Amino acid sequence: MLFPHRLLNRASFVAALAFLLVSPARASVDDAQSFALQAAEPYVKQGFQIREDYWGGDLGAGEKKAVRQQLFKGNEYWFWMGSEIEKATVSVHIYDSEGKLVEQPDSWQKGHFAAAHVTPTGTGSYFVIVTIEQSPEDRTHWALVYGFR
Amino acid sequence: MITFAKFFKVSLTAFAGLALSVPAAEAPKHIDVKQLSKKVEDVVVPLPNEVFGALNKLGGVNWREYVRNDKGSNFTERPRIALLLGTVIADGFIAVQAEDAPTVKEIGQRVLGLAKGIGVGNSITPHAKAITEAADKRNWENVRRELDRTQNSVQSAMNEVHDEKLSQLVSLGGWLRGTQVLTTVVNKRYSDEGAELLHQPDLLGYFQTRLAAMPEFNMKLLQDIQAALVEVRPLIDVADGRIPAPAVKRINEITARLDEAIITKSQ
Numbered sequence: 001m002l003f004p005h006r007l008l009n010r011a012s013f014v015a016a017l018a019f020l021l022v023s024p025a026r027a028s029v030d031d032a033q034s035f036a037l038q039a040a041e042p043y044v045k046q047g048f049q050i051r052e053d054y055w056g057g058d059l060g061a062g063e064k065k066a067v068r069q070q071l072f073k074g075n076e077y078w079f080w081m082g083s084e085i086e087k088a089t090v091s092v093h094i095y096d097s098e099g100k101l102v103e104q105p106d107s108w109q110k111g112h113f114a115a116a117h118v119t120p121t122g123t124g125s126y127f128v129i130v131t132i133e134q135s136p137e138d139r140t141h142w143a144l145v146y147g148f149r
Numbered sequence: 150m151i152t153f154a155k156f157f158k159v160s161l162t163a164f165a166g167l168a169l170s171v172p173a174a175e176a177p178k179h180i181d182v183k184q185l186s187k188k189v190e191d192v193v194v195p196l197p198n199e200v201f202g203a204l205n206k207l208g209g210v211n212w213r214e215y216v217r218n219d220k221g222s223n224f225t226e227r228p229r230i231a232l233l234l235g236t237v238i239a240d241g242f243i244a245v246q247a248e249d250a251p252t253v254k255e256i257g258q259r260v261l262g263l264a265k266g267i268g269v270g271n272s273i274t275p276h277a278k279a280i281t282e283a284a285d286k287r288n289w290e291n292v293r294r295e296l297d298r299t300q301n302s303v304q305s306a307m308n309e310v311h312d313e314k315l316s317q318l319v320s321l322g323g324w325l326r327g328t329q330v331l332t333t334v335v336n337k338r339y340s341d342e343g344a345e346l347l348h349q350p351d352l353l354g355y356f357q358t359r360l361a362a363m364p365e366f367n368m369k370l371l372q373d374i375q376a377a378l379v380e381v382r383p384l385i386d387v388a389d390g391r392i393p394a395p396a397v398k399r400i401n402e403i404t405a406r407l408d409e410a411i412i413t414k415s416q
Contacts, residue, residue, distance in 0.1 A: 101179065125351040
């Protein structure tokens with residue numbers, strides 16, 4: 001499952017009932033977001049503006065998701081991924097529209113946090129690949145935030 | 150949603166461990182993108198200031214030329230209010246680029262009025278206040294952050310009352326105004342690098358898909374925008390990202406016409 005967070009609350013009355021049932025999932029994605037923001041925190045002092053909007057969802061161990069993002073040449077971007085499952089291992093990597101890995105060598109991962117750094121050499125769409133490498137849970141919530149300067 | 154500010158208040162813990170982070174595990178140097186979805190359904194629309202920041206790095210832009218503080222028309226149709234709201238928030242980012250505090254404050258109030266008109270005013274009252282306070286202090290980073298929060302809160306509030314389509318129109322209004330200003334700047338002083346910032350075909354495709362899914366909003370303005378995006382797409386969907394001056398000029402004419410239609414009542 002993948003959704004920008006704004007898509008979480010949708011539908012009508014029937015969905016209102018459904019919403020009650022899925023609200024724990026929402027809470028977990030929000031938890032994952034808080035970890036992604038935790039990873040982003042030190043970069044604010046370096047002048048990165050962290051977007052309020054974010055992606056989130058849940059994946060099984062070994063599963064990947066690709067999200068596309070428009071990046072602009074001239075800006076510098078960090079993408080930070082987090083999960084609330086502390087024993088999970090996650091990763092995030094960035095590829096250009098041709099499928100070439102474009103992240104900087106200072107990209108990093110540590111357990112349920114990961115980050116990828118890119119300075120685009122061209123304006124256009126890029127693929128951000130998020131992976132739950134390992135997890136003790138069947139499904140692991142994740143969130144991805146980004147910042148630019 | 151957990152806002153960044155809220156997060157900051159509670160997150161002084163547990164970060165030290167990240168100082169021990171390690172380089173990312175070896176990732177494939179190349180992937181087959183054909184195996185990935187071509188659809189752009191899960192998109193975070195860039196803020197206007199993302200492109201403005203990149204544009205600024207190409208050379209001094211006199212942002213004061215692009216500041217707009219006209220209060221504009223008032224509308225009753227919610228799709229029109231949503232489009233205008235996105236446009237006005239984009240104007241807020243322009244005013245921040247120009248460091249024009251009085252206009253920033255006016256725009257903060259204008260956004261509040263429009264949000265009330267669409268029934269989501271409560272969600273952004275604190276942000277409008279924060280915009281005014283930050284503008285008074287000329288703290289432009291905080292103003293930018295609050296504008297982002299404003300848009301996010303408005304759209305989240307819309308989604309909570311099942312108005313996702315209006316939320317998408319807010320993004321579209323902002324994108325159109327941002328593209329209009331980008332093309333105006335590049336049109337005045339053309340450079341390949343400036344024009345390349347228009348290379349956003351997937352984003353444009355996203356908006357086209359979303360507009361096509363709004364048949365219930367049977368409005369001439371939305372039909373005009375749909376037709377305009379069809380015309381713009383081949384101009385920016387170029388393999389090498391090199392968008393020539395005549396294409397920039399044409400996109401500017403199109404987006405200027407749409408912007409005029411969004412802010413005036415004649416449609």
